[in-house]
Amino acid sequence: MRSLDGMDDSIPRRPVPPTTVRRLSTYYRVLGTLQSNGQPSVSSETLASLTGFTAAQVRRDLAYFGSFGKRGVGYDVSSLQEQLAAILGIDRGWRIGLVGVGNLGRALMAYPGFNNQGFDVVAAFDSEGSVIGSTVNGQRVRPVGELEDAVHDERIDMVIVTVPAAAAQQVVDQAVAAGVRAILNFAPTQLRVPSQVQLSNVDLAVEVEYLSYSLAE
Amino acid sequence: MRSLDGMDDSIPRRPVPPTTVRRLSTYYRVLGTLQSNGQPSVSSETLASLTGFTAAQVRRDLAYFGSFGKRGVGYDVSSLQEQLAAILGIDRGWRIGLVGVGNLGRALMAYPGFNNQGFDVVAAFDSEGSVIGSTVNGQRVRPVGELEDAVHDERIDMVIVTVPAAAAQQVVDQAVAAGVRAILNFAPTQLRVPSQVQLSNVDLAVEVEYLSYSLAE
């Protein structure tokens, strides 16, 4: 357990595959369920069946960050949950700005295990006069022109972009200019950001087209 | 070009990586833009810069399915677009049922390049009395109890699940019993389906937690 003590950051022995990090999210969610059910510990085999991954993957994934399990027993549910929260950084209350309060933006603001689960949506923006000023999930919707000031004044860490593709780059440029550290983009377009800004994309069409391919084969 | 003629299915020379199939989606979208701009052809280098992948990936990905390019020139935009539509199966008008007409469900029904882009949402369902009977994106919302009959009667190929996690398995069981061929699940829970049913999951928390990890490192 020497790779992770408190907030600090000794480098893990080996590079952590991105695929592993994405699976950690799922382990974390499942541990929440086990916790609610009062399960004190869980084996890699059980975590595997609850997540759809393999037991070897579970053990390997967790071992990148430390030795969290007890041989012969498994992993302690609540302590593993805390460890994963620390590893994923979702114990820090990242401050989020959400731009584009359409249906997708609203869905994300209301998503369980998102707002108030390590992430605080502290501001919401839109360009539509009809929604500006209304309240969505406890946030008054502000004009998108205020984004740049708000990122700075509200110390926003991360901006979620749920605007139409044509408007996305402009939104991102403003957020970046104001010093945001990460962008989560749902608009189906390739964005350009400086290398010090983290960018992730979610393309809602990809999985449905993947299924289409599978059916068509 | 002997791996893809019309609707049939001679086996490609080599197994196609799932990662390749997911990227095809993005190439297809970008080709649409190029087409609108009147670009007659495009090089792997340009496709790379428009998608964020590498030129070698683009060429390798396309080469799994045939020799679509012209050396010294590039790929013909509109014919490549047609080829990709055929490969992805999005030239077939898959019949879709969407269960859970909350914000996420509405967002998907309105998503550009989804409904009426190879996919027809032919029925929408919910369990909430308050939305049943209302019209969303041209579809009257039906009670979820009608799902099983509707899958059969309306020849629904694919069901999109945008209900809360606790309700998802039940929805899927009904869809499967009625003979649906594919499920796209947005509920953050592990679903069980028989092996002949294609299942894909989209977990909206995964990417935001991945960004959190990147910031926290």
Add this chain to the structure above:
DNA sequence: GCGTGTGAAGCTTTTCACAGCA
């Protein structure tokens, strides 16, 4: 005994680099 942690093997995916064709 049981289930983790991990070298080693195996498989998948990406990248390199260039022959070959328009």
Add this chain to the structure above:
DNA sequence: TGCTGTGAAAAGCTTCACACGC
């Protein structure tokens, strides 16, 4: 000449299988 298509090498990721410690 310019850009594709593709062997071969490299890198990345998963699986195997078992030593080790509770």
